[in-house]
Amino acid sequence: MPVLINFKICDNCEDCNGLRVCPTGAFYWDSEKKTIAYDKSKCIGCGACGHCCSNDAIFYTDSEEEANEIQKEIDEDPRTIADLFVERYGAMPVSEQYTFETSEEKVKNRINSNRPVIIEFNTNENINCLLKSIPITEIVKVFAKNATYSKFMINENEYEKYDVSETPCLKFYNQGKFLGEIKGYYTLEEFDQLESFINKINKL
Ligand code: SF4
Ligand code: SF4
Structure with missing residues (x-):
């Protein structure tokens, strides 16, 4: 067995x-x-x-x-597990498109770049199994192929500062303009289907 x-x-x-x-x-x-x-x-x-x-x-x-x-x-x-992280979690700064931001200033610069931008605000406490992960490459594809995706780790006491009510929180911008946000994880069914992500992003 x-x-x-x-x-x-x-x-x-x-x-x-x-x-x-x-x-x-x-x-x-x-x-x-x-x-x-x-x-x-x-x-x-x-x-x-x-x-x-x-x-x-x-x-x-x-x-x-x-x-x-x-x-x-x-x-x-x-x-490799590294591939999986990049594909499903975006946790590695492997390219200029998928990055880890390490300071508030870098996040601001990213938001004000001339490309569509997604910033994922998250906390270390949220990092569990990859099954509770975000299909980042799919989201980028749906939002804008040239969009950048950046992960920014915050503490719970910084929620207010970044206008985050729950993590993970994905905020969408274009040329500095805030378009909307998606909060929280999704169920496995939604993760598989991706449809709810796509609908939400298309409504932004
Ligand atoms: S869940 Fe898997 S490991 Fe556990 S008893 Fe069943 S077959 Fe064995
Ligand atoms: S559910 Fe278990 S086996 Fe599957 S990826 Fe997560 S930790 Fe690994």
Whole structure:
């Protein structure tokens, strides 16, 4: 009854859905090693964990042969967790289009640039599993292909200063003009469909 985890596309956090659905603790959080882990001796083969990760990072199979094939696919998977962060979370300053801003001044300069701009205001407390993430590249595509997306981390006591009532908060601008905002995370269904994001952005 093997359970396999593709750590290349898993952000390996304590907020993992697998921990919630496993009825026996076979899928568990190893607090010493700070990792999700699997204890085969406790696994009853219910398969629940295999359906709970929408990143498709957890696989359940009752066949050793299939497990070997899955392991081969995981080994050959060219993706990395860094790719996933950029694609789904925008957390890495990898390009001039997707950036991390580190000061109020830089955020202001970004907003006043001559391009459409999205600023994500967020707090460190909000960073959990990537399943609770924002499909940034899709949002940029819908808003404006040449838009920049910047993440700016704030503290809860700075909400008022940046006119943020809840995080994450995505604020949209064009040439310095504020267009509107989207607040909060979205459900997994919405994340998959992206439709609500698109509708909201198109109404801005
Ligand atoms: S739910 Fe999150 S932490 Fe759990 S396997 Fe999927 S990506 Fe990893
Ligand atoms: S198959 Fe069931 S018992 Fe085994 S790790 Fe997954 S959720 Fe837990």
